[in-house]
Amino acid sequence: MTKTSFPLPMQYLGSKQRIASWVVDEIAKAFPGTENMVDLMSGSGAIAHEASMRGWNIHANDIQPYSHQVLRSAFETPREELQEIVEWLEEGALDGMILCGDRSRAEAALLEEDQFTANAYEGTFDWRDYSQFCERFSGRYSGATGNYDLFLAYYPNTYFGVRQCLEIDAIREKAAQSSLDNATHLIAALISGLTFVASTTTHLAQFLKPTSHSTALNLIKRRSQSVQGHVLECLKNLINYPMPDITSTSNAPFQAVLAERIFDPTKTVVYADPPYFKEHYSRYYHVLDTLALYDYPDLTFNNRLGSVTVGRYRSDRIVSDFGLRSKVADTFQQMFCLAWKNDLQMALSYASTSLLSADRIIDLAESAGYETELRQIELRHSGQGQVRTKSDVTEYLFLLRHAH
Ligand SMILES: C[S@@+](CC[C@H](N)C(=O)[O-])C[C@H]1O[C@@H](n2cnc3c(N)ncnc32)[C@H](O)[C@@H]1O
Known part of the structure; x- marks a missing residue:
């Protein structure tokens, strides 16, 4: 066995x-x-x-x-209702949600990212263009509306790609519409998934940057990993996990x-x-705490840089x-x-x-x-x-x- x-x-x-x-x-x-x-x-x-x-x-x-x-x-947490969410994800229903509501502002950026991904797999990827895109669209956390757009506002092209941020926020929105048990499982599966798909090496205290052809290519490929795919895998495994x-x-x-x-x-x-x-741990995994709490936190400020700290840490860390x-x-x-x-x-x-x-x-x-x-x-x-x-x-x- x-x-x-x-x-x-x-x-x-x-x-x-x-x-x-x-x-x-x-x-x-x-x-x-x-x-x-x-x-x-x-x-x-x-x-x-x-x-x-x-x-x-x-x-x-x-x-x-x-x-x-x-x-x-x-x-x-009981799993009796989990099959519902598994089927919902298997039908591809999340895709219809990712650009809903205030997340629609990312439509052009998503198209651009999709094009970079296609180029990466076709061998026509221009890493300098991608690097400029990452600079241009790296989030404006003060522009968050509070309507399930936290990751899109705080972390695009830093710890995650644009599509990944949209998927995370959409799953968080779905969790809010679900029963408390299903919400617990969805958020937990997201946390698990983020540790695998993040644009980092090991932990989430720093993110990788596109500084050369090979690092940029590696990044865009990492960012083409599906968040919902990982979530679905976790939920299916949870259904049969004995307590x-x-x-x-x-x-x-x-x-x-x-x-x-x-x-x-x-x-x-x-x-x-x-x-x-x-x-x-609160520094290495600050993004995961923010996902769990989903509280649009204040971020630490770097006086020398005159801007938010590069790692975008939440200011109230344990x-x-x-x-x-x-x-x-x-x-x-x-x-x-x-x-x-x-x-x-x-x-x-x-x-x-x-x-x-x-x-x-x-x-x-x-x-x-x-x-x-x-x-x-x-x-x-x-x-x-x-x-x-x-x-x-x-x-x-x-x-x-x-x-x-
Ligand atoms: C070495 S890790 C534990 C690893 C764990 N055994 C595993 O296999 O994943 C240390 C853990 O201690 C937790 N921790 C740190 N200070 C703590 C405290 N004062 N009370 C409870 N947990 C704490 C951290 O959040 C972290 O998850």
């Missing part, structure tokens, strides 16, 4: 997808009576998925709204989750996978204490103390390249009352031989035993 894949995959920094079965195996061996997992910083949901596939009940939490949207769709018997999600700082008694602590492991270094050198040790200590006070077994992922050393983590866990064991696995980056390189990391798994 083939293993069920997660229906809403994300290209996500720090995702544990590649080592998920190792992590959950080690947890199951260390804590044989486990029936429930609290995935405290669940991100793309890779560990909650693995735990759920083993029949464990789960609670999946993350502080970022985009992540919670995905978790809520995968682990909590655990007992399952819930939340969108909170970890302290709020640890303060609640979600499951019987004697059968529960809390898995924590905090950010490893000064990477603020700052995680795990990413602040001055606060990271205290934050770990707070997490261990709270979990210990609630009688919880814990497992913690962290890496050799992180802000705190393995010894420091062990000191902090033991001073909170835990007995600690350390497991580790080498994470190789693909395409390499036997030689260890700078991009290789040792992934740690700390098993923190509460003697009860």
